[in-house]
Amino acid sequence: MASVETVAAYRTEALKKIRRAKARFPELYALDALFRYVSDYSGTLAPNSVRLWRQQMRIAVTEASRDDPREFSGDAIHGFIHAMDEAVDALKGRPNPPRTSTKKRKDPPKSEVVAVFAHLKKRALELHRPRMAATAIFCVLMSRIGGRPVELVGASVRGSTLILPNAKRAVSQATERPIMVDQWDLHHRVALAALIDLVNSEVGDAGYQAWLSTLAEILARACQAVGVPRLAPSSFRHTALSTWSAAGFSTEEIALLAGHFCRRSPSHYIRTASAWGPEDATVAPLGPAPTPEVEEVRTDTSLGLDFEPMPQPNSPPPRADISQRLWNEHRQRMDEQEKSLDLVTKRTRLDRMRLPREQQTRQQRTKPGRMP
Structure with missing residues (x-):
């Protein structure tokens, strides 16, 4: 049985596909737009993507059927889900050219x-x-x-x-x-x-x-x-x-x-x-072994939909906002560098003032861009 977080993730993607289908085919009902969206899909799906799409489109069909003014029966919705599975399976293939994940x-x-x-x-x-x-x-x-x-x-x-x-x-x-x-x-x-x-x-x-x-x-x-x-x-x-x-x-x-x-x-x-x-x-x-007789994971829903678990990033505990402290440390380092640069500049000027006038004149005459 899939976790609540996994089902919620599938539903989020399903609602996105409904919105895309309705935006592409605004003249159709949401359910019809979904089937048109899949049938007109120009690409192919890798096996892993097919499994993911199948779970998402099952939820999408269920959501679109419930909001459809034509009021379909439970058996009709089961039929729509079966037809959508076949439509998604027809997209299975090897993408050409290979996608980034394939490479x-x-x-x-x-x-x-x-x-x-x-x-x-x-x-x-x-x-x-x-x-x-x-x-x-x-x-x-x-x-x-x-x-x-x-x-x-x-x-x-x-x-x-x-x-x-x-x-x-x-x-x-x-x-x-x-x-x-x-x-x-x-x-x-x-x-x-x-x-x-x-x-x-x-x-x-x-x-x-x-x-x-x-x-x-x-x-x-x-x-x-x-x-x-x-x-x-x-x-x-x-x-x-x-x-x-x-x-x-x-x-x-x-x-x-x-x-x-x-x-x-x-x-x-x-x-x-x-x-x-x-x-x-x-x-x-370290722990008990899985039951050898365990079957494929299923989720109990009114329509008997089959969901496959999907990894969900765990949200870490909130951390204290240290941006201001980091900024203050950065400004302090910059100020120290500026002070160090000022000291070097002052020392250079003092060293030049202490040089004999003849040596200063010779350095000016040998600067790049001037003829000696």
Whole structure:
């Protein structure tokens, strides 16, 4: 069963599609405009987008049918939903040319991640950039813990246990999952805790989307610099699940580590060819295994709609407004620099006044642009 937040997110997107359809076909009823909007869609949808559209359009059809003056019966609305599913499925294909998400490496080999890490580490030390350093740590550690980027918000390290919130959570699922990192040395656990602190600090200041965009941009530039396919912040999750599978982890253990409610869900991510070595499978689940007989997640609604959980960024606790303090510190540094510059200027003038007149005349005659 999907959470309330997930259903609300689907409904928000559904209402957007209703508004777009009505704006494009103002002469039609909202329900008819929706079908026309889908049938006239000029592009194609990747399989993941088809699944997302199907859930959104089911809600859109339900909302448009309820507001339609023609007053349809429940069976008729069920028929509309079935017809919309078929219309959305007909859009499934491989976008040409490939979209940005298609061009990104979903499960990078270890050599590429190491190359990106080395470049980011070098640049971070040269330029004193904490964000580059954090991105380098992100590349190495997320390939081993398999978390979603959003799950770093609200995460914590307690001794040898990493606590990650379940961002893609069913109603009956726990709000967080513990992952044992007792095989990690102290330096790696400290680096993980530092990464979590930095992420939460930046998310609290700028918001989750701003932090994620900055992370993606730093990754993209680093990949371009070392000449490897572009990596996305979510790429490392695929690598971790593939590594666990190749190391002999059971489907129940992988589902626990990945935060999946259904033990069959990790199969979507696992690709044996992209797995790293068993030495990188250094985590262990801590908790009861998922029920093997668990079925696909469903939401109880009057129409029996089927919703799939979708990750929602957790809103961090409000942080104190420090903008005025930062501005005051900035002005203080600028004033100090101006005073230092004034002192240097005065000293230069005094030194010139103390020079013998003959030497001053010789310097003026040898200035650039004058003949000696």
